Amino acid sequence: MSNSRTPSATPSATPSAASPVGREPVERRIDVSAGLRTGPLGDLSDFPQWFAEHARRAYTRVRRVPLDGLEGWVTDPDTGDLRHHTGQFFTVHGLRVSNPGAPVPEWSQPIIDQPEIGILGILAAPIDGVLHLLMQAKVEPGNANGLQLSPTVQATRSNYTQVHRGRAVPYLSHFLDIHSRPGVLADVRQSEQGSWFNRKRNRNVVIELPEPVEAIDGFRWLTLGQVHELLGREDTVNMDARTVLSCLPFTGPAGPADGDGFRSALRRSGDPSARSLHSTAEILGWLTERRTGSDLTTRRIPLAKVAGWNRTPERMSHDEDAFFNVIGVRVEAAGREVGGWSQPMIEPVGRGVIAFLVRRIDGVLHVLAHARTEPGFTDVVELGPTVQCVTDSYAHLPPGTLPPFLDEVLGASAERIRFDNALSEEGGRFHHALNRYLIVEASDDVPSDHPAYRWLTLHQLSGLLKHSHYVNIQARSLIACLHSLYSG
Amino acid sequence: MSNSRTPSATPSATPSAASPVGREPVERRIDVSAGLRTGPLGDLSDFPQWFAEHARRAYTRVRRVPLDGLEGWVTDPDTGDLRHHTGQFFTVHGLRVSNPGAPVPEWSQPIIDQPEIGILGILAAPIDGVLHLLMQAKVEPGNANGLQLSPTVQATRSNYTQVHRGRAVPYLSHFLDIHSRPGVLADVRQSEQGSWFNRKRNRNVVIELPEPVEAIDGFRWLTLGQVHELLGREDTVNMDARTVLSCLPFTGPAGPADGDGFRSALRRSGDPSARSLHSTAEILGWLTERRTGSDLTTRRIPLAKVAGWNRTPERMSHDEDAFFNVIGVRVEAAGREVGGWSQPMIEPVGRGVIAFLVRRIDGVLHVLAHARTEPGFTDVVELGPTVQCVTDSYAHLPPGTLPPFLDEVLGASAERIRFDNALSEEGGRFHHALNRYLIVEASDDVPSDHPAYRWLTLHQLSGLLKHSHYVNIQARSLIACLHSLYSG
Numbered sequence: 008m009s010n011s012r013t014p015s016a017t018p019s020a021t022p023s024a025a026s027p028v029g030r031e032p033v034e035r036r037i038d039v040s041a042g043l044r045t046g047p048l049g050d051l052s053d054f055p056q057w058f059a060e061h062a063r064r065a066y067t068r069v070r071r072v073p074l075d076g077l078e079g080w081v082t083d084p085d086t087g088d089l090r091h092h093t094g095q096f097f098t099v100h101g102l103r104v105s106n107p108g109a110p111v112p113e114w115s116q117p118i119i120d121q122p123e124i125g126i127l128g129i130l131a132a133p134i135d136g137v138l139h140l141l142m143q144a145k146v147e148p149g150n151a152n153g154l155q156l157s158p159t160v161q162a163t164r165s166n167y168t169q170v171h172r173g174r175a176v177p178y179l180s181h182f183l184d185i186h187s188r189p190g191v192l193a194d195v196r197q198s199e200q201g202s203w204f205n206r207k208r209n210r211n212v213v214i215e216l217p218e219p220v221e222a223i224d225g226f227r228w229l230t231l232g233q234v235h236e237l238l239g240r241e242d243t244v245n246m247d248a249r250t251v252l253s254c255l256p257f258t259g260p261a262g263p264a265d266g267d268g269f270r271s272a273l274r275r276s277g278d279p280s281a282r283s284l285h286s287t288a289e290i291l292g293w294l295t296e297r298r299t300g301s302d303l304t305t306r307r308i309p310l311a312k313v314a315g316w317n318r319t320p321e322r323m324s325h326d327e328d329a330f331f332n333v334i335g336v337r338v339e340a341a342g343r344e345v346g347g348w349s350q351p352m353i354e355p356v357g358r359g360v361i362a363f364l365v366r367r368i369d370g371v372l373h374v375l376a377h378a379r380t381e382p383g384f385t386d387v388v389e390l391g392p393t394v395q396c397v398t399d400s401y402a403h404l405p406p407g408t409l410p411p412f413l414d415e416v417l418g419a420s421a422e423r424i425r426f427d428n429a430l431s432e433e434g435g436r437f438h439h440a441l442n443r444y445l446i447v448e449a450s451d452d453v454p455s456d457h458p459a460y461r462w463l464t465l466h467q468l469s470g471l472l473k474h475s476h477y478v479n480i481q482a483r484s485l486i487a488c489l490h491s492l493y494s495g
Numbered sequence: 496m497s498n499s500r501t502p503s504a505t506p507s508a509t510p511s512a513a514s515p516v517g518r519e520p521v522e523r524r525i526d527v528s529a530g531l532r533t534g535p536l537g538d539l540s541d542f543p544q545w546f547a548e549h550a551r552r553a554y555t556r557v558r559r560v561p562l563d564g565l566e567g568w569v570t571d572p573d574t575g576d577l578r579h580h581t582g583q584f585f586t587v588h589g590l591r592v593s594n595p596g597a598p599v600p601e602w603s604q605p606i607i608d609q610p611e612i613g614i615l616g617i618l619a620a621p622i623d624g625v626l627h628l629l630m631q632a633k634v635e636p637g638n639a640n641g642l643q644l645s646p647t648v649q650a651t652r653s654n655y656t657q658v659h660r661g662r663a664v665p666y667l668s669h670f671l672d673i674h675s676r677p678g679v680l681a682d683v684r685q686s687e688q689g690s691w692f693n694r695k696r697n698r699n700v701v702i703e704l705p706e707p708v709e710a711i712d713g714f715r716w717l718t719l720g721q722v723h724e725l726l727g728r729e730d731t732v733n734m735d736a737r738t739v740l741s742c743l744p745f746t747g748p749a750g751p752a753d754g755d756g757f758r759s760a761l762r763r764s765g766d767p768s769a770r771s772l773h774s775t776a777e778i779l780g781w782l783t784e785r786r787t788g789s790d791l792t793t794r795r796i797p798l799a800k801v802a803g804w805n806r807t808p809e810r811m812s813h814d815e816d817a818f819f820n821v822i823g824v825r826v827e828a829a830g831r832e833v834g835g836w837s838q839p840m841i842e843p844v845g846r847g848v849i850a851f852l853v854r855r856i857d858g859v860l861h862v863l864a865h866a867r868t869e870p871g872f873t874d875v876v877e878l879g880p881t882v883q884c885v886t887d888s889y890a891h892l893p894p895g896t897l898p899p900f901l902d903e904v905l906g907a908s909a910e911r912i913r914f915d916n917a918l919s920e921e922g923g924r925f926h927h928a929l930n931r932y933l934i935v936e937a938s939d940d941v942p943s944d945h946p947a948y949r950w951l952t953l954h955q956l957s958g959l960l961k962h963s964h965y966v967n968i969q970a971r972s973l974i975a976c977l978h979s980l981y982s983g
Binding site: 194293385475 | 612673674679681682684685699744776777779780781783784786787873874961962963
């Protein structure tokens with residue numbers, strides 16, 4: 008048992024494995040759950056009805072309102088920054104970015120500043136011996152479809168401290184002071200959108216309870232296989248759930264993966280003993296080089312000084328109508344902590360393409376990861392998808408600036424496309440931020456000697472996900488999608 | 496061979512191990528070298544003479560000069576910040592720190608800002624089959640003793656770009672564009688003093704060449720065992736060498752460590768398969784909790800606005816003469832890139848105590864690491880020594896604020912003290928910054944349930960040292976000292 012947190016004066020050493028004595032290792036419990044699309048509680052046939060019923064009760068009305076008339080929000084007279092009158096929640100200010108050598112070496116933009124670190128938490132527990140996850144049908148104002156499947160808890164630090172004086176967040180107490188108890192399957196800060204957030208991180212937490220707790224209205228225990236099935240449905244599993252899922256210690260089935268097909272290669276990719284093109288030491292060294300080689304610098308500037316953007320009483324938008332708009336919404340909600348509120352949101356222009364190219368290398372699936380700079384990253388560079396872009400935003404740029412590998416992804420024949428679904432970014436800050444998520448097998452003639460890209464196995468990515476600031480949120484979503492292809 | 500950096504269209508998977516085919520793993524080559532205090536090139540009997548001869552030729556004269564008259568440096572008329580007239584090198588500005596709940600919840604201080612990431616690099620190569628390190632006898636203006644044993648290369652980014660128009664840095668070319676070549680044993684950014692530097696990081700790099708290069712004047716090939724022997728001599732091995740040494744993939748001897756003595760426990764501690772009190776997953780989760788639980792915030796302020804400090808034309812110092820002074824020096828040097836220059840330096844007040852308490856837990860040595868906040872850390876909290884303080888600086892604070900475990904360290908009987916030596920911090924920025932470094936076996940009645948402390952094995956610390964921002968520079972020095980106790 009390695010759960011002793013208060014060693015006595017002469018403590019005993021304990022095994023390093025995280026599993027209690029006499030139980031399967033956590034990786035096996037996760038894998039068994041991932042294999043079950045029909046579990047002890049049944050299948051998903053009633054899911055649409057459950058979702059629809061909850062949607063009726065958790066009625067939310069979202070109205071666009073002018074940015075200048077947002078109740079509770081002020082435009083700072085000196086800077087033009089948008090902030091809540093209490094100083095809480097978040098601020099929209101300007102950022103000046105210098106990235107010498109990049110296609111766009113210099114720009115400024117609005118960005119969201121939300122320095123508090125919230126919790127994205129999933130409760131897990133065995134039901135009839137099978138690991139289940141407690142998931143929530145949650146409304147967010149930016150959701151295109153109203154409801155999405157969410158983690159057990161999405162709590163900002165303001166939630167704990169009750170800044171908005173709303174109702175308590177259900178199940179939050181399970182995620183406080185967790186390291187005095189066993190059962191922590193994951194607990195790691197991970198970044199969020201570095202183009203829209205300035206150094207935002209959330210804690211991604213999974214806690215395994217010895218017994219399930221009651222699922223209150225709007226919550227439901229699901230196997231991991233069922234969550235994976237829902238991940239394949241359009242715009243159903245939210246971003247917060249996807250990032251937490253990516254941090255699970257998921258390795259896939261134990262034992263040899265037979266066969267030379269895609270799924271066998273995928274299963275081998277999660278196996279820590281599988282061969283990888285580059286050692287993890289090499290990957291870490293390459294990341295050190297990319298990080299120290301980048302000259303990207305950012306500086307906070309007043310929102311009123313952001314060049315190339317236009318602010319009207321209604322909204323703030325780019326002069327070329329590219330990238331995103333900053334808009335205002337008024338929300339009237341039932342089933343939330345607060346009955347109604349107003350807030351600014353980011354509304355992306357156009358639908359993004361977010362894709363991993365994958366390839367079987369000696370029978371082990373590798374993904375082509377991109378060492379990306381984003382202005383809001385805490386640590387300069389993170390590994391992102393092979394392709395992450397909004398093609399519309401390139402319309403005003405010189406020809407030849409389209410990102411590498413975009414043609415390969417968009418031109419792929421159907422049999423090479425292993426995952427293709429519309430998923431959205433966080434509905435609490437982003438309005439109808441739908442992106443097309445793709446996993447595409449690379450053709451043989453894809454060049455792969457680009458210095459900013461490397462082929463990694465899923466096991467290597469999982470190892471990096473035990474630490475902060477290595478894998479960006481879009482890549483984490485794609486990792487959750489790859490896991491969903493192990494079974495089913 | 497895992498050195499392919501430019502996979503072809505159909506690349507082959509390769510083993511993940513970093514060692515070329517047909518050679519001992521790098522950990523073994525390092526261990527063999529650590530065991531040799533007499534190597535193919537002899538022993539250290541001529542070392543004092545070599546050092547002394549080089550000291551005569553590398554003559555340096557350091558004179559204290561008033562801060563206000565530093566050639567090439569200006570005091571900004573608006574802020575009082577000290578900066579070089581070119582905007583290069585570094586700046587001394589003010590930092591306001593808020594750390595609610597700490598013994599001192601609020602303070603401001605001067606701090607050095609040097610955002611560029613330099614290289615601290617050691618070249619390694621086999622000589623008669625034994626791994627050797629190319630070390631340098633280097634003068635720095637802050638060294639109390641003139642010369643210290645240093646890495647092959649200490650280069651700021653200004654060195655590459657020749658900002659100070661001095662001579663080229665010897666061997667620097669070996670450390671540029673390294674990931675196109677094999678032999679990278681370590682390449683990781685690590686933090687430096689978080690109380691004196693604002694978010695300073697350097698790359699810690701070790702490159703293994705297939706053949707040794709010529710050691711030019713002032714350089715010498717040494718076995719790791721010889722470097723370890725010198726680490727036990729007073730103020731001989733500099734901070735930059737110590738931090739790079741700590742990042743070597745050092746595991747100690749392969750095979751079982753027999754016996755129940757201190758050294759057997761130490762050897763087991765480096766073994767990745769040895770039992771640890773806490774799993775690494777638990778340690779990472781605990782660090783996430785400490786990092787997200789800290790309310791420490793910092794804000795850059797003008798140096799002229801730093802409260803509690805007094806600036807005269809001569810220097811800047813704390814009103815209680817505690818912590819450190821900011822002073823000016825004029826340096827006249829031979830054997831350096833530039834013949835002479837002036838610069839501000841930090842001069843600590845009093846000698847610090849930097850110590851690890853260690854304990855054998857089921858036969859495996861564990862060190863008691865402290866999850867420390869320092870205002871200049873990039874990521875809030877890093878693991879530091881059990882004790883890291885300057886006792887003099889507590890004189891003006893209320894009783895009861897002395898750091899935990901200080902009594903245990905200073906009151907230890909001689910047979911419990913495993914390492915005790917005066918070592919200094921970086922002589923390029925810090926003036927006579929000598930600290931007492933100690934490794935002390937904890938007595939049985941040391942309480943070890945403090946929430947900010949955990950017992951870790953050396954192997955766990957080595958694993959964390961593959962990543963940035965986990966282990967602070969003082970703890971890294973102590974890790975190098977612990978490695979020096981494996982043999983000899």
